[in-house]
Structure formats: structure tokens, C-alpha cells
Amino acid sequence: MKMTRKSVAIAISIVMVGGLALSGNAMAQDATETPADEKVTLNVGLDSDVTSLNPYNLCCGPDYEYLGLVYDISMDWSREDLTAAPGFVQSWTPNADSTEWTLKIAEGATWHDGEPVTAEDVAFSFQLVADNAMPFYKDYLPFEPTFEVVDDTTVLWTSKEPTFAPEVPAYIPIVPEHIWGEFVVEDDPSATRKAVKEFANEEAVGSGPFILDEYIKGQFMRLEANPDYWGPKPASLDEIVFTFYQSQEAMVQALKSGEIDYAYGLNPSLYNSLKGEANIAQRAGDGGCWGNFAWNFGGQGPKANADPTIHDLTFRQAVATGIDRQEIIDKVYQGTATMGYSVLMPGRNGSWYADIPQELRFDYDAAAANTMLDEAGYTDTDGDGIRNGEEGENLDLELLVISDVNGSVDTGKLLQGYLSDMQIDSFLTTVNTTKAYDLWAIGQYDAYVWDWCPDPDPDFMMSVFTTEQCLGWSDGCYSNPAYDELYDLQQTQLDRADREATIDEMQLMLAEEIPTMVLNYWSDLSAYRTDRFDPATWSRTPNNDAGVYLFGATLDSYFTLEPLSDAAASSSSPGLPAWIWIVGIGAVAVIGVGIVLARRKGPDEDDA
Amino acid sequence: MGAQGYLIRKVLYALLTLLFVLVFNFILFRIMPSDPVELLARSQRLTEVDQQNLREELGLCVPPEGSTKCSFLNQLKTLPTYLQQTITGHLGRSLSSANTVVNEISSRLWPTVLLVGLGTILSVTFGLMIGIKGGWNRGSTFDTSSLYGGMVFYSMPEGWLGMLLLIVFAGTLGWFPSGGYQSAEDQTGLAHIVDVANHLFLPLLTLTLGYIGEYAIIMRSSLLEVMNDDFVQTARAKGVQDRLVRRHHAVPNAILPTFTLIFLSFGFVLGGAIIVETVFSWPGIGLLTYDAIQELDYPLIQGIFLLLSATVIVFNLIADVTYGYIDPRIREA
Secondary structure, three states, rough: HHHHHHHHHHHHHHHHHHHHHHHHHHHHHHHHOHHHHOOOOOEEOOOOOOOOOOOHHOOOOOHHHHHHHHHOEEEOOOOOOOOOOOOOOEEEOOOOOOOOOEEEEEOEEEEOOEEOOHHHHHHHHHHHHHHHHHOOOHOOOOOEHHHHHHHEOEEEOOOOOOOOOOHHHOOOOOOOOHHHHHHHOOOOOHHHHHHHHHHHOEEEEOOOEEEEEEEEEEEEEEEEEEOOOOOOOOOOOOEEEEEOOHHHHHHHHHHOOOOOOOOOOOHHHHHHHOOHHHHHEEEEEEEEEEEEEOOOOOOOOOOOOOHHHHHOHHHHHHHOOOOOOOHHHHHHHOOOEEEEOOOOOHHHHHOOOOOHHOOOOHOOOOOHHHHHHHHHOOOOOOOOOOEEOOOEEOEEEEEEEOOOOOOOHHHHHHHHHHHHOOOOOEEEEEOOOOHHHHHHHHHHHEEEEEEEEEOHHHHHHOOOOOOOHOOOOOOOOOOOOHHHHHHHHHHHOOOHHHHHHHHHHHHHHHHHHOOOOEEEEEEEEEEOOOOOOHHOOOEEEEEOOEOOOOOOOOOHHHHOEEEEOOOOOOOOOOOOHHHHHHHHHHHHHHHHHHHHHHHOHHHHHOOO | OOOOHHHHHHHHHHHHHHHHHHHHHHHHHHOOOOOOOHHHHHHHOOOHHHHHHHHHHHHHOOOOOOOOOOHHHHHHOOHHHHHHHHHHOOOOOOOOOOEHHHHHHHHHHHHHHHHHHHHHHHHHHHHHHHHHHHHOOOOOOOHHHHHHHHHHHHHHHHHHHHHHOOOHHEEEEOOOOOOOOOOOOOHHHHHHHHHHHHHHHHHHHHHHHHHHHHHHHHHHHHHHHHHOOHHHHHHHHHHOHHHHHHHHHHHHHHHHHHHHHHHHHHHHHHOHHHHHHHOOOOOHHHHHHHHHOOOOHHHHHHHHHHHHHHHHHHHHHHHHHHHHHHHHHHHOO
């Protein structure tokens, strides 16, 4: 009896495993032969997701790539110096006093849902931002402008003051009025903002060169080329897939195995680890951001740290002299960052950038730094090894460092060493960005290590240091009336040369005053596979040696990339084929059933 | 007290604990130093009017005129609204995504149940089998190697183990994907299932290897204790076959202490596996918790906390009831 049962179990097992193997093999063939493989897909890996699909809730790097690919934004950028170039808005002509600008828009554009893009949509998109002070975008539209439709392709921008704003490429998306119009609550900006910002926008109807095909939060975003785009079409790409990784290490492994073609935003050590890897090339472009060491001047309210020492210019200049910026570049950024002195950047800001003269660079000299502090009266009066301030208090600084900001914590540790060499006590408070905003808003820090990424036009970056921006964008409520006057002046200068001279003067003033110290210019560190797309077909933004391939101001690479003739059209996700899974699971199930059957107790096994 | 009384008592305790968790949740998130609305006001540049609207929407206390903060007593007045909203499933809106908390959590439930649930089942099954076999043959090669092997994996940080598997099987060998729940290719039916299985394999292996040791070691030591008990000796003296002594006398008694551990583990399934989900970009509750804490998304953290507490309480209740059913001595205690 027992033998019979065992034999049956074994026979069933053999039949099931064999059957599963055969059927699995057949199904596997169905599963792997998908027509989707014909498409040319660029797979891009990122270590962060887009913030939202709603263009009014965007904030950070990858968000603007999504915005530019799915939506048309007002203008394009010059490939040479990132100034305005014809894009969706193809021309912009001012009247005599620059209070009225005539915008000509592209003809023949359609929304991704098939409706035509009209001048009414364009006027609506701008007016929505201007009337309801949409955060992040409103500063592009100063002096309470109105937007009026003149004809099918013409919109008139009227400003209460003369302005050059229409000449600055604004990241304001052109959105369809037939979708977003329903969120406008007449004469109630707050209700309108709330309704607009709460819209999930899962279908994302834009008029850009790519159409949102599928998005799974935290996983991937798949965009398809828009066959009806009014402008130039991609040379070969049918699809772009952005895959979001929680860890950069996983993203690098995906690049090595060929799951992705491009890994964006690598940290220096992972970037350097890819040197010499087969079929992988590195790309260090101008990152468009700089690391800053900003002082808190304490204007945020009663709880704010308001250390009078920080207001002493000699103290700030002495500390700047005591900081070894080259060591920070070498140790924290492993040589991938470059030395910088101005708040504007040569690559990002082109001719707006001013070269800072030697005497305002405060290059590292520890002995000179100590002498400056001695001469300013900051000596160690109580003999405890720490310098004392005017009231006899020890000089100690609370440094805020931010765990999710590139290099902030490690830079902070080095800064502690430099301060110690200057006999200044310090302690680090390490927080994430969200918490850092919290402490920043109430001014509970003496200095912090963060970063800035200027727009190509200097207006925004220069506005950060005005008195008005205390608790707005200001690092630490720096206030200098002379600087504020220059800022107001440049806003009214319609002649580029005049404005450039003012911007130069402001940069020198900041270099001397050091409300924030420019620590270094970051590089944009990426790596890409060389065996799928022709490496010569990547485009640079701006078009120079330091230009980046992706995530720059323009979207050129998506239009110029071409696959190598002998490469697969699309990198595919690795994994075991279906038949192995089926056989494996089947075998486990069968063996389990076999064991259970074989172990079932017979009448002769009773333990009584 | 009979079985019915025992059951009623346990359910009442569970309900009381749940009520305590609800109130604790309310207080905890209102004594936090950071005001969620203020936080959002800064990062999203909300005006005063926007802030007031948001407070009302979140069911938070609106500060009286001339003040920027609510007193604790004023906040307590919002407790009934909070209880009513929570019980009716209105957990508010996530601050970071503008999606409702219920939607955010429910979209992550299935991946977490799949990964952590399956991981728990596999590690419990294999762990108990290894523990029984090792304990019964104490000192054998199998016992020694499984004991030390289990200890090594159990003491190994999950993130490190996951990273190691990722580098070997994804980056170097290219057998499995480097992360995520599914690939971006448009797949349906069997192809989709296989795709998910391929993505699931490495995180599941990490979790299973990481937890197998825990169950094996507890089962082994529990079995060793029972092996010297009189009833086992009696069975042997009666001439019962060794494997039958193990199966019918030793294991059923030894397995009791591991029951609580197993049920508690299932209670934590919905909490996800924060580290493994982060390493493998697995879109489960663990990753959601990590992101919510990173972004100080209080409504979402509050929702996850509530879900986690409720599931632990429910599984604890199931464990108590089952335990009482299996071992009548507990019911009578």
C-alpha cells in the first residue's frame, strides 16, 4: 500500500514537471517575442523621482526635464550662451518704452489630446501665473502684467513698468485652458492656487515633443515621441524611459548590466569607480550649481541666532581666508568640482559672469587668517584655546549641514577643522533638507553649507541677496542698501551692456562682503553606455567642452541621438525566462506534494 | 471562564489598545516641534490665507487671532474631529504629493504584501524545517552548519546583504534587474508576472536569508528543551519510532513559543521592510515610510503609523486566540 502511494506520487511528479517544462517553454517564447522591441528607447536612470506631474508643483532638477519634454515652455535657449532663442514663442518685439511686448507663437501646435493650441491658451497660461501668484513662476512675470490675444498667433504682454522680462526664457508651461480653466476661481487667488496645485494631472496633456505614456510613482516614467509636434522631431528616439532608483549603487549596477543607457547625477566616488569599465563612458559637465557656505545675519525673528561677530566684515573675510577650498574639492568632491569665486558661473551665465580679481578671492592662507583675527581684536583672552569676542564670549559657531545635499556633511567636517585652526569653536547640526528649511526659517544656525543653482539670466540669483528676500530666498537675511539699489537699477536697464556692468559690480560687491562664500562649482557627473547609441550623437548644453548631455537647459540630445547600427534597438530588463520560473515553481510544488504524500502516516505507523 | 469569555476579553483588550493608539497618534503628531502647515508654507510659499485653508482641511487647530501657535488645550478640542475622520477613513492628504493618504498607502500595499508576506512565509517555513532537523540531530554536521549559517545571515545587516546580492546577481552577472517592481516595457499577462517575479527575486532572497536564522534558532532551542521532557522519554520507552516521536510529540509542543513570534512577524508585514525596499527601490510601505519621514509628511506618517499599529494589534489578537485554542491552559489562566 505504502509503495503504491509513493509510486503514484513519483509518477505524478514526473508528469507535472515535464508538462510544465513543455508548456512553460512555449509560453516563454510568447512572452519574450514582443513587438515593443522594435522601438528605439533611451533608458535614463535617476536617483530621484519627479516631484509631481502637475507643472505647478515642480521644484527640482529632473522636474524640468519632464516639463520641457511634455509641455512647451515659452522660449528656447541659445546653444552658445543660454540667452533667449526662438522656441514656442518665436519672436518678441517691444514697443518704444518696453511696456508692451508682442509675442508671436508657433503655428500648427496641437495638444496631446488632439485639440489645437490657441493664442487664448498662451494668454491664459501666463495670466494664470501672474494673477494668482503661482509659487516658483510668478517672479518671471514682474510688474503685474496682462496678456491679451491679438490674433491667432499673437499675444500682447503689457507691463505696468518698462521690463526686459519677456526676453528672459521663463520655465512657465503653456497649458490647455480647456483643462486648467476649470480650476480658476474668479477673484480668489488662494482658492485658485489650491485647486490648481491639488490637481494630480495624471494624464498630463501638453503640447511638447514627447507624450506622457505611463508613469508609476517612484518607479518609472515612459514618454513617447509626439508624431504631431509642431517643431523638429527626434532623429531616432521613439521613447524615453526615466527609471527612478532609491540608491545610486543600484543605478550604477543597472548601467553596468545594460538595463539603462545613462546614469544621471552620480556622486564622485561612484563616478570615479566607473573609470575603465567596458562599454561605459563618463561625462563631467558644468553642473550649473555651486556649493555655498552662508552666514546667518539673524533677521528672522526673536528666536534667530544673531551673533554680532558675523556682522563684522573682517571676521567674515578672515574665516574665508582660513578655508582651504582646494582641499574640499580634492577630498569631498574627489577632484570633480572646480574652483569658483562668483555667485554667477561662467558656463551657466555666460557673459553675465564676472571674473573676481585676486584680492577679492581670499585664497587659503591659515597664518594670514589668524593674523587678521588677531588684528581685529579676536584674541584668546581667557587662555582656553578659543578666541573671544567683544563681550569676552568664546567664538563658537553652529554649522548646519544637510545630509541629502551633495557633499554638505563632509564639507562641514573639513570646515570644523579650519575653524579649529583659527581657534574658533564649532559644532555641526546634521539634518535633511526639509528640516533644514525649518531651522533656516527661524534662523537657528550661524552658518550653513548648502548650494545654489542659478538661472541662466542673473536676475533671480542676484535677487537672493537683497534685503527684501529675508525669509524669501535669502540665505541668512543679508542686507546692504547699496546692493539693493544696484539690484533695482539692473531691473530697469534695458540695454544689455549697461545691465552687464551693474551685474558685474554686484558680483564684486558680494565677493568682498561675503554674505555667502562660494566654495566650488559642481560638476554634473553622469555615465553612459557606448554600445547602444553613437557617442558622437550626444549634444552638449551649452555647446562647449563643459556642456552637459542631459538635464541641461535644452533638450538637444533627445533629438540628435542615434543608435549604433549593430546595437539592439532597446536595452531590455534582465531576468530569468518564463519557462525557468514555471519549471522551478512547478518542481517545488510537486516535490512538496510528493513529500506530503510520502509522509502521510499509514495504519501501521500509529504510535500508540 | 469559558472559550467565549476568553475571546470577548481579548477583543476588548485589542479595541482598548487601538483606542489608545489613536489618541497617542493624535497627541504625538501635535506635540512635534515642527508645525506641518508652517513647513509647507515655507517650502511651497503659501500665503496666510492658504495656510488657514490648509489647517482647516487637515483638521488642525487654527491659531486664535494675534497668536501664531495653538495651545495644547485648543488642540485637544480637535480630538473629536480627528477621531471621527480617522474612523471614517479620512486620513487627510499627503503634503508632498497632494494625493490622499488612503490612496498613497493603498497603492503600496500589494508590493509590500507580496515581498514581505512571501518573505515571511518562506523564512518561517524553511526556518522551522531547519530548526527541527538541526535540533533533533543536535551536534550533527547539518545542525552545526545550519546554526552558524543562520547566525551569520541573521546578524548580517539586510542592506549590506542586499547590496552584495545586487552587485553579484544584477550588476556583474546581469541575471536580475537592479531594482523596482516592474520594468518600463509595456507588458501584460504572463510576461508581466514573470517580469514582477524577476524584480521580486533579489529582495525576496535578501529578506528570506535575513530572517531564516531567527526562526531556525528559536525552533531549535525550543525543541531541545522539549526533547528532555518526560512525555518524550515515555514515547521513546514505548518503542515509538524516532521520527514519529518527533512529529507527534516533540514538535507540536516545541512549536508553541514560536507561534507568537510568527504572528507578530505577520503583524509587521504591512510595515514593509524599509532597508530592503530602499536598496531595491521596491515601492512598498517601507519605502513610503522612508520618504514620508525624509519629507516630514506628517499626515502620511500618521496614516502609516496607524496602519502599522492596527495590524500588529489585530495579529496579536489572532495569536492570542489561536494560542488559546491550541493550548487550553492559556484560556484558563
